[in-house]
Amino acid sequence: PVLCFKGFSLDLGCSFSKYVRQSATVTVLILFSTVFLFFCCLLPKVAPMMNLYNAMAVRIQRRWRGYRVRKYLFNYYYLKEYLRVVSETNDAIRKALEEFAEMKEREEKKANLEREEKERDYQARKMHYLLSTKQIPGIYNSPFRKEPDPWELQLQKAKPLTHRRPKVKPKDSTSLNDWLACTSARSFPRSEILPPINRKQCQGPFRDITEVLEQRYKPLEPTLWVAEPTDELKLAREEFRREEWLRNVNDNMFLPFSSYHKNEKYIPSMHLSSKYCPISHKEQFRSENPKKWICDKDFQTVLPSFELFSKYGKLYSKAGQIV
Amino acid sequence: MVAELATRPQNIETLQNAGVMSLLRTLLLDVVPTIQQTAALALGRLANYNDDLAEAVVKCDILPQLVYSLAEQNRFYKKAAAFVLRAVGKHSPQLAQAIVDCGALDTLVICLEDFDPGVKEAAAWALRYIARHNAELSQAVVDAGAVPLLVFCIQEPEIALKRIAASALSDIAKHSPELAQTVVDAGAVAYLAQMLLNPDAKLKHQILSALSQVSKHSVDLAEMVVEAEIFPVVLTCLKDKDEYVKKNASTLIREIAKHTPELSQLVVNTGGVAAVIDCIGSCKGNTRLPGIMMLGYVAAHSENLAMAVIISKGVPQLSVCLSEEPEDHIKAAAAWALGQIGRHTPEHARAVAVTNTLPVLLSLYMSTESSEDLQVKSKKAIKSILQKCTYLPALEPFLYDAPPNILKHVVGQFSKVLPHDSKARRLFVTSGGLKKIQEIKAEPGSLLQEYINSINNCYPEEIVSKFFPELQVCALLGSL
Numbered sequence: 001p002v003l004c005f006k007g008f009s010l011d012l013g014c015s016f017s018k019y020v021r022q023s024a025t026v027t028v029l030i031l032f033s034t035v036f037l038f039f040c041c042l043l044p045k046v047a048p049m050m051n052l053y054n055a056m057a058v059r060i061q062r063r064w065r066g067y068r069v070r071k072y073l074f075n076y077y078y079l080k081e082y083l084r085v086v087s088e089t090n091d092a093i094r095k096a097l098e099e100f101a102e103m104k105e106r107e108e109k110k111a112n113l114e115r116e117e118k119e120r121d122y123q124a125r126k127m128h129y130l131l132s133t134k135q136i137p138g139i140y141n142s143p144f145r146k147e148p149d150p151w152e153l154q155l156q157k158a159k160p161l162t163h164r165r166p167k168v169k170p171k172d173s174t175s176l177n178d179w180l181a182c183t184s185a186r187s188f189p190r191s192e193i194l195p196p197i198n199r200k201q202c203q204g205p206f207r208d209i210t211e212v213l214e215q216r217y218k219p220l221e222p223t224l225w226v227a228e229p230t231d232e233l234k235l236a237r238e239e240f241r242r243e244e245w246l247r248n249v250n251d252n253m254f255l256p257f258s259s260y261h262k263n264e265k266y267i268p269s270m271h272l273s274s275k276y277c278p279i280s281h282k283e284q285f286r287s288e289n290p291k292k293w294i295c296d297k298d299f300q301t302v303l304p305s306f307e308l309f310s311k312y313g314k315l316y317s318k319a320g321q322i323v
Numbered sequence: 324m325v326a327e328l329a330t331r332p333q334n335i336e337t338l339q340n341a342g343v344m345s346l347l348r349t350l351l352l353d354v355v356p357t358i359q360q361t362a363a364l365a366l367g368r369l370a371n372y373n374d375d376l377a378e379a380v381v382k383c384d385i386l387p388q389l390v391y392s393l394a395e396q397n398r399f400y401k402k403a404a405a406f407v408l409r410a411v412g413k414h415s416p417q418l419a420q421a422i423v424d425c426g427a428l429d430t431l432v433i434c435l436e437d438f439d440p441g442v443k444e445a446a447a448w449a450l451r452y453i454a455r456h457n458a459e460l461s462q463a464v465v466d467a468g469a470v471p472l473l474v475f476c477i478q479e480p481e482i483a484l485k486r487i488a489a490s491a492l493s494d495i496a497k498h499s500p501e502l503a504q505t506v507v508d509a510g511a512v513a514y515l516a517q518m519l520l521n522p523d524a525k526l527k528h529q530i531l532s533a534l535s536q537v538s539k540h541s542v543d544l545a546e547m548v549v550e551a552e553i554f555p556v557v558l559t560c561l562k563d564k565d566e567y568v569k570k571n572a573s574t575l576i577r578e579i580a581k582h583t584p585e586l587s588q589l590v591v592n593t594g595g596v597a598a599v600i601d602c603i604g605s606c607k608g609n610t611r612l613p614g615i616m617m618l619g620y621v622a623a624h625s626e627n628l629a630m631a632v633i634i635s636k637g638v639p640q641l642s643v644c645l646s647e648e649p650e651d652h653i654k655a656a657a658a659w660a661l662g663q664i665g666r667h668t669p670e671h672a673r674a675v676a677v678t679n680t681l682p683v684l685l686s687l688y689m690s691t692e693s694s695e696d697l698q699v700k701s702k703k704a705i706k707s708i709l710q711k712c713t714y715l716p717a718l719e720p721f722l723y724d725a726p727p728n729i730l731k732h733v734v735g736q737f738s739k740v741l742p743h744d745s746k747a748r749r750l751f752v753t754s755g756g757l758k759k760i761q762e763i764k765a766e767p768g769s770l771l772q773e774y775i776n777s778i779n780n781c782y783p784e785e786i787v788s789k790f791f792p793e794l795q796v797c798a799l800l801g802s803l
Contacts, residue, residue: 079627083634086591090635093558093594094601101562 124151124158131155343369344383351388356397363389363403367410374414381411381418386425393430398439405434405445409452416456423453423460428467435472440481447476447484451491458498465495465502470509477514486526489515493533500540507537507547516551524565531560531571539578545586549579554589558598569602570610577617584624591628596621596635603640612653615644619660626667633674638664642680645687655697658684662704669713676717681705685725705729713740715747722759730763731771738774741781748781757782 070076132138132152140149229235343365350362366385370377380386386408393404408427412419422428427449434446450469454461469491476488492511496503506512515530534553538545553575560572576595580587590596596618603614618637622629632638638661645657661684665675675681687693688701709732712718721733737756741748751757760778765771779787 079630082627083630086631087634089592089594090597093555093597097558097562097598097601100559104562104564 120154121158122161124154125161128155128158128160344379344385348383348385348388351385351392356400359392359396360399360403363400363407367403367406370407371410371413374418377411377414377418380407381421386411386422386427390425390427390430393427394433398437398442401434401437401439401442402445405431405442405449409445409449412449413452413455416460419453419456419460423463428453428463428469432467432469432472435469435476440479440484443476443479444481444484444487447473447487447491451487451494454491455494458502461495461498461502465505470495470505470511474509474511474514477511477518482521482523482526485518485521486523486529489518489526489529489533493529493536496533497536497539500544503537503540503544506533507544512537512548512551516548516553516556519553519556519560524563524568527560527563528565528567528571531557531568531575535571535575535578538575542582542586545579545582548575549586549589554593554595558593558595561598561602566606566610569606570613573599573602573610573613573617577613577620580617581620584628587621587624587628591621591631596632596637600635600637600640603644608648608650609653611644611648612656615641615653615656615660619656619663622660623663626671629664629667629671632664633671638675638678638680642678642683645680646683651694651697654687655694655700658687658697658701658704662700662707665704666707666711669711672708672712673714675708676712676714679717681708681712681717682720685721685729688729689724689726702729706732709733709736712736715740715751719754719756722756727771731774734760734763734771734774734778738777741778752782752786757786761787 130138130140132141132148137143138152138155140152140155142149347362347366347369350358351366353359353362366380370380389404389407393401396404408422408431412422431446431449434442435450437443437446450464450473454464473488473491476484477492479485479488492506492515496506512534515533518530519527521527534548538548557572557575560568563569563572576590576599580590580595599614599617603611603618606614618632618641622632622637641657641661641664645654645661648654648657661675661680665672684701684705688698688705693701706729709718709721709729713736715737718733718736721729725733737751737760741751757778760775763771763775765775
């Protein structure tokens with residue numbers, strides 16, 4: 001028993017912390033000395049009791065042996081619990097990810113279906129003229145079939161497709177009263193309640209919000225010079241011109257002089273020109289057949305031509321030179 | 324016209340022979356802006372085609388002219404000029420250095436502040452290609468002040484601009500920890516993490532690449548990336564349809580998990596291991612590689628984490644990879660990962676051995692077709708698993724076809740287990756293992772001989788002598 005107590009103290013000395021070790025060593029030293037004296041004097045009388053104590057000490061030691069390792073270095077039950085929790089988390093994550101993947105697939109399928117539906121609708125609208133009438137069955141409604149093709153029903157449902165008309169842009173006229181054109185709520189808040197600001201609050205004191213808004217959105221008070229239109233004379237002139245124009249028969253200016261028409265290029269008519277070059281009059285009217293010629297010589301000029309149109313355009317005036 | 328011709332690669336040779344560079348150079352100085360733009364576009368397409376043409380662009384002194392007019396012209400010209408710079412800079416570091424030398428970086432950074440998103444995109448792309456080559460060029464790009472502007476570009480609504488900005492940040496951060504720190508200091512990580520929820524696949528792929536380049540350098544950077552709350556959003560990226568997104572997501576998780584046990588613990592606690600294992604199961608080829616490496620890194624840190632990998636059903640998946648994959652480097656990674664899992668305790672080794680991977684590893688080690696890397700890794704894995712393995716049914720096949728250096732370990736394990744387990748001893752004899760042991764020739768005094776002796780000592784003399792009559796003679800001699 002003496003030896004086993006000593007062994008116990010050594011055990012304590014190795015495994016506990018320094019403070020505990022010191023105090024434990026001191027206590028055990030005292031215990032050791034008392035026990036030594038006790039054994040030297042009283043042991044023979046109390047041997048059976050010591051055996052009982054011995055047995056109890058053995059049981060206590062057995063329970064506490066390796067306590068630190070079991071509890072702190074390698075805690076088996078904690079590890080088991082941890083692994084169980086990890087596997088549960090894994091299952092939960094796996095399930096969540098599968099659901100996520102399924103949801104994504106469903107969305108994609110739905111988007112595909114919608115796209116196909118839209119495509120079919122567009123095709124039906126384009127082809128709506130193929131719909132069958134009372135007199136003539138359409139191509140999808142053949143009389144030899146028991147029921148019409150599904151396209152027939154689609155065509156019946158579809159609205160005829162019209163080309164998009166060019167959008168008429170409204171002319172943006174700015175007038176003096178529209179100076180608050182940018183009226184988005186965030187840039188020009190009108191109400192007393194402003195949107196929340198997440199930054200640090202500015203230090204006060206602040207003016208009353210109604211006063212501020214009144215000052216900020218004070219309507220424009222233009223002076224007389226700005227407010228009244230100054231171009232009345234110009235507008236009146238244009239009005240007058242428009243009235244005059246109503247009475248015009250021909251918008252082209254009358255220019256009686258022949259020089260005006262000098263700059264015009266002659267555009268030959270399409271009937272009289274071939275692919276390659278404008279046909280000359282000679283070619284147009286004359287077809288030459290040398291076998292029918294009486295003699296070899298060509299026509300000769302016997303009488304000079306008189307100038308019928310020499311004075312054309314120049315008869316009345318030469319002074320007006322139109323540029 | 325030249326620009327249109329330059330879109331077809333076969334025309335480029337003809338154009339080059341016609342001496343088109345000097346022509347385009349003079350056209351760049353033309354008065355009419357449309358001609359300048361088209362000339363710049365043609366130059367860009369030519370330079371894009373191959374690096375000889377890009378060098379020709381640099382040699383003809385076109386770059387200073389481009390850079391000078393980049394500052395003044397309208398947005399079409401800016402886009403075309405940035406395209407030229409990008410096309411020249413992408414081929415090699417020397418060309419990119421030439422671009423930096425003629426002062427293009429400052430003008431490109433100014434373009435990043437332009438209103439038009441197309442101009443910003445072209446400038447960001449050019450910066451990305453310049454920064455891609457090496458650390459000095461990236462440092463030059465960072466010194467020009469590009470990083471905060473790129474972070475602004477990420478917040479813009481256009482998806483193409485976001486993609487390019489994210490890829491530019493990724494290419495800047497990949498070279499060194501300081502550059503990655505610069506990117507993090509500009510506040511990029513929070514925005515990148517938010518954008519992971521975007522459905523566009525290419526954008527996600529670039530963001531994940533950027534985050535993994537940032538987190539790969541050090542523990543602090545990895546912790547900063549984790550603090551941006553990427554888990555569990557990253558796990559949904561692992562289920563994406565696009566292969567690149569899956570690959571980059573598993574790369575990111577790998578880069579985070581490899582630094583410390585605490586980070587691996589974090590990944591395990593959020594269920595990352597299960598997601599990665601599922602991802603490995605659904606991919607093929609190179610897409611699997613980062614996931615396999617991630618499992619290896621997690622298991623390497625501690626035995627608890629290795630046990631977590633085992634209970635998440637990682638080992639069957641890894642053995643499937645090992646046997647299925649045709650590429651050697653993926654097999655080597657799987658072998659390494661299995662070695663890391665099985666090397667801690669007999670429980671771990673048993674979990675690995677039960678899935679019948681050890682024969683596969685042995686065959687890979689012995690096969691002459693495997694690359695050196697694969698052979699080395701499978702040998703290490705076998706050794707580390709065998710040293711802890713006490714699961715005898717898995718060890719028995721090794722007695723028959725293992726080479727001597729592995730046989731030593733196998734016999735050693737038998738000699739450790741058999742003396743204490745009577746059922747195993749009986750099984751050993753009935754399965755013919757004892758007979759095989761006797762047939763092994765070992766040098767006397769070697770470790771193998773010691774192991775064989777200790778095994779023989781477990782059995783009574785008659786059984787041993789039945790297999791090996793000479794031993795009976797020795798025993799008789801010994802008793803004399």
